[in-house]
Structure formats: structure tokens, C-alpha cells
Amino acid sequence: MTAPRTTDSAAPRPDPALVRDWLSEVPDPEIPVISITDLGIVRDVAWEEGTLVVRVTPTYSGCPATSVIEMEIERHLAERGVASLRVERQLSPPWTTDWIGAEAREKLRAYGIAPPIDGTASDGRLAARAARLAGGGNASPACPRCGSARTEEVSRFGSTPCKAAWRCTDCLEPFDYFKCI
């Protein structure tokens, strides 16, 4: 018997878990204190035939960082010796800020961005809005600078698609809030 000869039989196939570790070194281009695995956007890493397939889900549909992230993944894994790579976009299930881990939330706070408060995502319905107008159900993020809970929204949209602009009414500093989606 002779072994089948394939062109890449000699190429190493690093374990997907190891590839994930490598990807945890790829920073988010807009918020470099957290990595793309912190953000929860790497949905799957697997070998298909001789090709490493990395599935990534976009945070926001039009976020310009998405294609930069894909390029960074390609560059980083090429440096680690991955010869055959395919980066695929996976839409479903859609990304949610619930996938941002506890450690990453602390990193965001230390960086000056209030981390998302789970359960505050808007569903855009009048009922939710009415509940908020009545003073219920809309938790405010604590100021990442002084820790005060007395904060107010300046704008529902901020410097990147994933953030809203807030202000602390105690220390008066404006800050970014990583809004829930």
C-alpha cells in the first residue's frame, strides 16, 4: 500500500483550539484593548480538507472594521504558518453584546468605555419606550471614570456604530457606552 500523495501532506494543521488562542491576540481595530475573540465575533474555526476555515460574524452590518478584521486574521494566521485559509462571514445567529465576556467588560471599563448592560437592548417598540418614559426598565451605565451612577444619554449614536454617547452628571466627563444589541 502506498500513502495518498497530496500537495499539503507535509503542512502542519494546528489544532482549532490553538488557532483560537492565536486569534485572541488580534485586537479589535477600533477598540484595541479587546481582542476579536473577546468581542465574540469568531464563531467557528475548523479544518475543511486542507483549508482552515474561520467564520466571523459582523458586529454591525455597515461597520467598516469588519473587512479590516478579516484582513488582520489573514495576516496573523499567515505569520503563524497557516498556508491555506478561508475567512467566511456568518450572519446567523446575529451578533449580540451578550457574547462579550466578563473579563473583556472590565478591559472596556478600564479603557474608558462603559460596557454593555445586558437586557437594555432596544426592541424599538412603543411598549418598551412607554415603559422607559414611565421610568422603568432603562438602566443607566455607571461612569467608567468616577463610577457614579448619575449619568445621562447625549446621543444614541457615538464614535463607532457599536457605541452611544453618554455624560456623567457628577464628574461631568463625557464617555462612550458600548450599547446593547
Place this chain on the structure above:
Amino acid sequence: MAGAADPRPGDPLFAPEHRDAAFDWLCGLGDGALILGHRLSEWCGKAPALEEDIALANVALDLIGHAEMWLALAGEVEGQGRSADDLAYLRDALRFRNPLLVELPNRDMAVTTMRQFLFDAWHLPMLHALSESASPRLAEIAAKARKEVAYHLERSQDLVIRLGDGTEESHARMQTALERLWPYAGELCQPAPGDAALVEAGLVPDMAAVSATWQEILDETLREATLERPEGRADVQNGGRKGRHSEHLGFLLAEMQFLQRAYPGAEW
């Protein structure tokens, strides 16, 4: 570049009998997002307040992101090898399928805000219904987009209420904007003749159901904003889905398509 997900042969959206109608419907949705996204981007750097400037650019970015997904899918359905960029940059006005509302000029912030609210209040229930489509491809894009559109509606609805129930000046301008846009608003909920088979197949929502929710949101918001719902019909200006556009679309396309028309195939 990232590869697209594998097309799913089992997806009823790709059935040959639906091809033409599905392509047309997807262009309607994609062009609506693209043209409104472009209009909003015209405010970039010159909106009356920094927060509004940023918000309008963010909403524009979301909509252009949606347009890219819808038009890419339209190209796949058509099967002629056209990409989202080909459809956005290389079609003439007659081939665009957007509702007339989104191509109207921005004018002032009252018109921009009211137009956005009329659109968002339709967009969100439409995407909610579409996320239950029999087509997994349609459903997954809708499920993604609707999370973003929920924020769009929250913002535009709050602004309509604050400006409508604001000063005498802001109230008057919002009422004028509503009356100006009203004859165009109803086209959002008008199906095209080819849509019936798609609705029948469970691929796209029945616009009558979407319209009911849209009307509810309008009535409740306008009441809170102390604005009066115009008495005239909301659907007298229409034709976008047939490619009959206002004179404004050609000017918009001349700017949006200039680079690809003058330098075909140019890339960053």
C-alpha cells in the same frame, strides 16, 4: 476577501419560478436602503449639531450595510454574476426600485427627521415579519438588520416627538414636513404585482399586515408629538417599484455612481 456563505440549494428563494419577482423585490428593499443611506450621508460634516451629525452618519452606514447584503443576494438570485457593487453603481435610474420617499432631497432637518421616522416605522415591522421568511437567507439578513433598525426608530421617533411637541417654530416645521412627505409615505406599503406569488410562498411579508403596524406607530407617535395626521391620501405619489422616479434620483446617482462610471473597475 471573505467568501460568501455557500448558497443553499434548498432555499425556496432560489426556485426558478420566483427568480424575476424575487430579484425585483430584493432590489426594492436594497435600493430603498442604499438611496436613503446616501441621502443621510449628505449631512455628514454639516448637520446642525455634532450628535446629530454622528447619528445620521451611523444610520447611513447601517443602511448602506443592509443594501450591500440585499443587493448581493439579489445578484445571487438573478444568477447573472452581478455583485452588489455592480447593481449599486452600474444601473440607471429606470432600473432602481426604491420608493420615491427616499430619493427626495433632504431639505431641512424637519424633512430629514420626518422622512426617517416614516421610513423607520415601516422598516422595523417589515424586518420583523421578514425574519420569519421561509427563506433562511432572507430571514438571517432581516434578523441582523432589525436589531440596528430598532435603534433607528427609537431615535427618529424621539426626535419627532421632541420637535413636534417643542417650540412653535419646531412644531410648525415638523407639521409642514409631514404634509410635504405624506403623499409619498404610503408607497412604502404598496406591493408590486409580482409580489403576490412571493407572499403566497411565505418568502416575503404581506404588506397589509406591515401597514397595520406602521399605521399604529404613526398614530401613536403623531399624537404624542401633537402633530396632525394629514387628511389626504398617503399613496398618491408612487412608481418607484416600476422604475418611474422623480427628477431627483438622476442627480443623486450622478454623484453616487460618478467614480465607477468615470473609472470603471476602480478599487481602493
